[in-house]
Amino acid sequence: MRFTQALRLPGVRFLGESSLEFILDIENLGNLINSDWGRVEQISFPFTKQVVTLDQDLGPNGELIFNSFRDENFSVSNLASLWKIQFGLRYNF
Secondary structure (H helix, E strand, O other), X not given: OEEEEEEEEOOOOOOOOEEEEEEEEEEOHHXXXXXXXXXXXXXXXXXXXXXXXXXXXXXXXXXXXXXXXXXXXXXXXXXXXXXXXXXXXXXXX
């Protein structure tokens, strides 16, 4: 989310008008409001964690047979779940 406010400043006559702009950037606003929102939950290295157990034999039609699904906790990527606020000031002349 970005908020900006521009203020016109009287400038020197040969430079024209100048303005001052205040800027407020908020990244991941949902996580700033509530730590359970705007989170990224994923396996640390995608496609490398076993989530099911397979039988060694194939089914009668050549299909794979799953024994059980593993109920393991997935790691949470903390860096992508952070929020950030940045203030800025821009002078245009």
